[in-house]
Amino acid sequence: MNTMVRFITLVTLLTFIAACEPAQPPAPETSHQSPKNFAFTNVAVVNIARNSGEIAEAQTVLVVGDRITTVGATSAVTVPSGFVEIDGTNQFLMAGLTEMHGHVPPASSFGQLPERYLDDVLFMYVANGVTTVRGMLGYPHQLQLKQDITEGKRTGPTLYLAGPSFNGNSIESPEKATQRVIEQRDQGWDLLKVHPGLTLSEYQAMAKTARGANIDFAGHVPKDVGLEVALTEGQRTIDHLDGYLEAIDALNRPASKYELDYLVDLTLRHGAAVVPTQALWATIIGASDIEQLRQYEEIDYVPEAVRAGWFNYLEEPSLGYFNAEAAAIQQDNRQRLIRALFDGGVPIIFGTDAPQLFSVPGFSALREITVLHDAGIPLAGILHSATVAAGEYFADKDLFGRVAEGHRADLVLLQQNPLEDPAALAGRSGVMVAGQWLDRATIDNQLEAIRAAGMRKSANFKPEQTP
Template identity: 30%
Template sequence: MNDRLRRLPALLFAASMSHALAAQPAPPAPRGVAFVHVNVVPMDRERVLTDQTVVVRGDRIIAIGAGVEPPAGAAVIDGRGTAWLSPGLADMHTHSDSARDMALYLANGVTTVLNMGEASNEFLAQVRPAIERGDKPGPHIHAAFLVDGSPRYGHFTVTNAQEAREIVRLAKTNNYEFIKVYNNLSPPAFHALVDEGRRRGLPVVGHGVTAVGVERQLDAGQLMVAHAEEFLYTCLLQPKAGSTEPVPDETRIPGAIDAIMRNKAFVTADINTYATIARQWGRPAVVERFLRADEVRYLSPDRRLAWRHAGYDDRHGSLDDNLAFLRRFVKAMSDAGVALVAGTDAPTIPGLVPGWSLHDDLAALEQAGLSRYQVLATATRTPGLLFQRADATAVQSGTIDIGRRADLVLSEHNPLEDLATLRHPLGVMVDGRWHDATALRRMLDDIAADYVVAGAPR
């Protein structure tokens, strides 16, 4: 058990307003919550505000300032001048669709997730509303409907423009917020998805479409590219004399960045996802090491089996050169001002456990040369901007400011000096509901215990 979690009760108010996954949720405090004597990392720009009071009422931040008095009757969380308050984190590429996985995200300070395909109907129609009501703990859930042009990968398939338009209407009816495009769409189907998505308020995000090309996709209106490596597959690789495989071409990076910038598009900077695949590529022993990691106790038994049979260890060759290139490409995008968002593909890739994987991605971005502010923006400020672009009526999030949604993480240290402090939250607020570290620990313990009962070893 994390020693920071043991120390928390001395720091925070004793009466927690949140409960574990199996417990009855507490209603939000009727007169609000006040964080007092906290240092704030607002993420509107690179700065800190010391010794502040932040007042939350309902799901919104209503006051911030050094001289703000907590409202009468508000629950008070005292940071004692040493705790740091920053925006809740966002994982902008997940495939989790269970209540337990949502609790894992919350316990890791993740207050927003974007499910990028094939979430179950039960998850979207029952689990998501239960979390929104506060009946279950978890982050805000956004969802993309995944569409491909062939059944090769087992996805929903459209073969022409008419079918593409119909699938967008169906997605809208079922409360999806995005359309995710996959590799094998035909050009007419892709363009119909973009056009109908624009009409219905469902922006297109996703992969590079082989028959279109990611730069032309962006020019057509695709809002976000779901993996940085999609640029490798569609525009940054070039045949090389004496090589049987195409290799990355550094001279093509400026053109790719220009396409992103002129369309004000977003790119998922998922370096750790690609690095995790590269680590196990052709190496069976690596997956077994992943399965012995401590956080795997919180992974469902069926997902552990899926990891073991994912097949990356059967591949040949090496991805190391591509990985090194991607690190340089992501750094170049960041230097150019591209709107990068963090995303992990958890838990479909062996080695990526929901929640923990986001912290690993942030660490990988820092190792690629991004500043800590730039890294933290990929999981806070920039996702908030993306959701605003997708829906101008959406509640603003991703920064700490009056009127913003009250999604917050309390940490022991300044994340702009040490991102790893976010791995051990002292407490997490989502939609104005506070979960202290004791409640977060209980969530994790209950999930691990459930999986032991289900037959999965600790």
């Protein structure tokens, strides 16, 4: 598994170092309009708890700027003059989703992808109802990008960003780890990203300094560190369930209930959360259906260079698709583990690791919901992980994750009840991100432009090139 962890780290780095250029295409025209106030009228508001959800019928939700100011019965709420009214009759309004392990492309490359790619990624998140992204691999331009989105200069989700990663190549000593923590805190990054390769002493130096600097660290669990040490040192989230099956030596054999209970108790004892990324990891370890992956409609939205890399991965048996039996055992363990963590009360926060192998930004949310639901987690629990739980994680930075007064106006208007059907999120009438409304027509037009661009061949792309 250590080889696999190194590989996914390499895939992530190559995907973003080799595949992107500065992005300056026209944003959707709504991004430069004057701020408006909105009223969603006669809508069913979706209220989500960890183990259940409820629908409040016939509600009016008022939005002023980027804030929800009123939520109440339509019969009792008067829509002020000048508000743009959106009729929510027979529709459902829920909080926007958070992508807790997402990526934002860098702003420089070897010219292999179109200039528009960065803005296309941002838009695909929002178009699919993902209104907040915790970016988990920092590049220098991203802090300015975050500010540009906040100021309305670009259309995109609210970003919370990890800096450049702590890994075996970037850190060569405990002293370097300490220095890098302070540098990233002072530069304004929101958290530190842990990748494989850190030694125990380097990791502990990073963790000690981060605690003193009041900055979170999250991500992978380096092999020399192990799950128990990572939890003890205060790693805020364990992403990809990294280190869990290794801790009980159950990568290639079924885990027992006793072992799963141990992992649940260990996580609860230290107060960490997990970001499972189940759908993506099934692809990485070789547990996905190859032909089904090839038929994903959303892969038309990524450029040819990206698609080629993904298809090449499926053709290279040494990279993952070499032992179907072992992959099936590991995936079953992961599904049983995430269900045990959920049932045991461990905080789960939603993430898909997009853009990554067949994990297309925004579209990947529905894939992840389906896999989590297959594990036996109720829809309310999954939606809670993508809304309320994410808002609680970032409670020191802003108020969001619920359809409630004072919360950031991140909203998704749906045609079906998301508590009843995992596919309901595909039926969006529109998305509001920080008070900016994108109706379905605007979304569809922009997505079609992205799809058309994705299907064009890149004149500069040479499959044999590696950076």
